[in-house]
Amino acid sequence: MAFSRILCNLGSKSHLMNQFRFLSCWSCGKNTNNSSAHLFCSNCNALQPPEVKENYFKIMGIHETYDLDENDLAMKFKELQKQLHPDKFANKDKHEQEISDQYSSLVNEAYKTLLEPLSRGIYMLQLRGKEIPENTELDQQFLMMIMEKNEEVENAETEEEIMKLNKENKAIIKDLQKKLSLAFFDGDLKMVTKLLSQMKYYTSIDNQIQAVIRNKGIIR
Ligand SMILES: [Zn+2]
Structure with missing residues (x-):
């Protein structure tokens, strides 16, 4: 051709x-x-x-x-x-x-x-010739906080508890989406990378929460 x-x-x-x-x-x-x-x-x-x-x-x-x-x-x-x-x-x-x-x-x-907000962001970063580094420079405090969130999800027993965590986590992801939108608009790829690295963790918590919701048979 x-x-x-x-x-x-x-x-x-x-x-x-x-x-x-x-x-x-x-x-x-x-x-x-x-x-x-x-x-x-x-x-x-x-x-x-x-x-x-x-x-x-x-x-x-x-x-x-x-x-x-x-x-x-x-x-x-x-x-x-x-x-x-x-x-x-x-x-x-x-x-x-x-x-x-x-x-x-x-x-x-x-x-x-x-x-998906995460894969969309990663894809758009790729279009700009960049990707999220394997070892992201997220501070200790952030990682500790994520670990605590993980534990909270693991320990959630009632429907009320898990739905509360779900709501909180979704709100955080929504907020990151807004920040990402601005960072892309400004062409601030350093900020984009940082926000996407954070979103990666919250998305994995989201997956964990959705699995619990499915296993508990909660109908939303
Ligand atoms: Zn033809």
């Missing part, structure tokens, strides 16, 4: 690549300008392959921001799922079926990553 040649030909127009992909349709050979809103060739209606290098926000067709609208994301996900549903390709040729499979898994991955 002469993709690199196409990129070269685009030259100064490459900014357009952010919105549209001017590629030849694999099926009919006509030029097709498909964006995430138009997955299909405008000429022959064949599904076009996803641009793997495209970032998850573009794949989902949403504005790139940490502070995304989760309902909007879910809506876009449902719409894409509908368009890429295997039943729609059951009678199409094998190549198009493969494209739809590949596209579906990419959409699933993008949705999962962007939906």
Whole structure:
């Protein structure tokens, strides 16, 4: 596939690549300008392959921001799922079926990553060429506090206790989300890294709490 040649030909127009992909349709050979809103060739209606290098926000067709609208994301996900549903390709040729499979898994991955505040933050940090270091420089006091929280969750016996911890922890994560949104907006990647490292711990406490809630059979 002469993709690199196409990129070269685009030259100064490459900014357009952010919105549209001017590629030849694999099926009919006509030029097709498909964006995430138009997955299909405008000429022959064949599904076009996803641009793997495209970032998850573009794949989902949403504005790139940490502070995304989760309902909007879910809506876009449902719409894409509908368009890429295997039943729609059951009678199409094998190549198009493969494209739809590949596209579906990419959409699933993008949705999962962007939906969760932690993975969304880590992904956005990656887009900026950074990641959370293995040994984060969180102070002793913070780690002690996390250990205590862990114990509190382990020792919670009543539904009331666990639901109280759940509420508190969710509020902390929400607060971190707000701070992260600001830090991304300011381009303060040092702050982003610090906040994400903290969020990692609170998210693991959240997972622990949700497991207790499930095990206790609490219906919310
Ligand atoms: Zn076509």
